Amino acid sequence: MGIEPRITAPTLKVLRAFMTRPDDGLSGADIGRQTKLGSGTLYPILLRLEQAGWLDSHWEDETPQVLERPRRRFYRLTGLGAKKAKSAFLEVTGIGELAWQRS
Amino acid sequence: MAAIIGVGGIFAALFTAALSGLFAEELRAWIPRMIESTIRHAVDQLRAGQRERYAEEWRSHINQMPGQIGKFAVAVGFLLAARRMASIGKLALASESTTSKQVPGPPVAFTVSVTLGRLKVHGEGHVSEGHSQG
Numbered sequence: 038m039g040i041e042p043r044i045t046a047p048t049l050k051v052l053r054a055f056m057t058r059p060d061d062g063l064s065g066a067d068i069g070r071q072t073k074l075g076s077g078t079l080y081p082i083l084l085r086l087e088q089a090g091w092l093d094s095h096w097e098d099e100t101p102q103v104l105e106r107p108r109r110r111f112y113r114l115t116g117l118g119a120k121k122a123k124s125a126f127l128e129v130t131g132i133g134e135l136a137w138q139r140s
Numbered sequence: 141m142a143a144i145i146g147v148g149g150i151f152a153a154l155f156t157a158a159l160s161g162l163f164a165e166e167l168r169a170w171i172p173r174m175i176e177s178t179i180r181h182a183v184d185q186l187r188a189g190q191r192e193r194y195a196e197e198w199r200s201h202i203n204q205m206p207g208q209i210g211k212f213a214v215a216v217g218f219l220l221a222a223r224r225m226a227s228i229g230k231l232a233l234a235s236e237s238t239t240s241k242q243v244p245g246p247p248v249a250f251t252v253s254v255t256l257g258r259l260k261v262h263g264e265g266h267v268s269e270g271h272s273q274g
Contacts, residue, residue, distance in 0.1 A: 065197060066204035069214075076201065077220030080194075084225050107200035110193070 042085040044125045047074050051082050052122040055092075055114040062095070062111025083112060091118030171208040175215045182218035185226050194222075 042048060050072040054063060057071070069079050086092040094112045101108055114122065179202070183195045198218050205211045 064200070064204070066201045069201070075220075076198075076214045076217030077224070078217075080218070080221040081224035081228060084228055088228070101196070106203050107196045109200045109204075110197040 040085070040089065042082075042089050042091065044129065047072070047078050048082050048086070049125065049129060050074060051079070051086065052114075052118075052125065055112075055118070056122065056126075059114060059119070062113050064109040064111055066109075068112070086118065087112070089121075090115060091121055168208060171212055175202060175208075175211055178212070178215040179218060182215070182222040185219075185222040187226065190225070194225075 051068060051074070054068050054071040063071075065076070065079060065083065068074075068083070069076060072079070074082075083092065083094075087094060091114065092112050093115050094110050096108045096110055097104075099108070179195065179198050182198070183191050186194055198215075202211050202214055205214050
């Protein structure tokens with residue numbers, strides 16, 4: 038388990054993207070589209086969250102040869118990440134549970 | 141005079157249009173190479189263990205972006221991301237090294253023979269976890 042990530046506004050945006058689609062894996066490009074964060078901000082956040090065990094990631098199943106393009110890497114919120122994200126939203130906005138339920 | 145200026149203006153406009161068309165075509169041809177070299181440069185800044193993963197992940201991200209200018213802007217962002225991620229890597233390594241336990245090495249057997257005048261002292265033992273037993 039890595040260093041606990043700082044909860045900044047961009048980090049909350051990323052967590053929010055996962056809250057809206059908790060069961061789907063999201064690629065970096067998907068998250069970027071949803072959060073409107075630039076790649077320079079997004080990937081360091083994803084790395085911090087992954088190192089802290091809040092996110093995990095996996096390659097899509099097919100090989101690049103079959104797909105005829107580079108494979109996408111999908112990120113998902115872990116159980117720990119979901120718990121931490123809820124408490125982060127609760128701490129910051131006071132509506133953590135509400136935000137989670139609405140998504 | 142006005143007619144000459146008018147005709148000159150038309151030629152100038154046609155020349156500018158042709159030139160900008162050429163320029164756009166040139167740019168379209170070069171941008172994919174610029175993107176690729178930017179990604180490679182960004183990936184080189186990462187730790188060795190991260191490079192292969194992000195090279196593919198970032199190429200896939202670029203692949204999902206519409207338009208050459210948009211792709212190039214994202215690629216430039218990877219340069220910034222890589223610099224930040226490299227410093228995160230250093231922080232994580234520093235944190236691991238301060239929290240990691242010292243792994244004891246295998247015990248080392250030793251034999252000591254000391255001759256004090258006529259007295260010969262002989263000892264055997266082994267060293268482990270920073271102290272010796274004899």
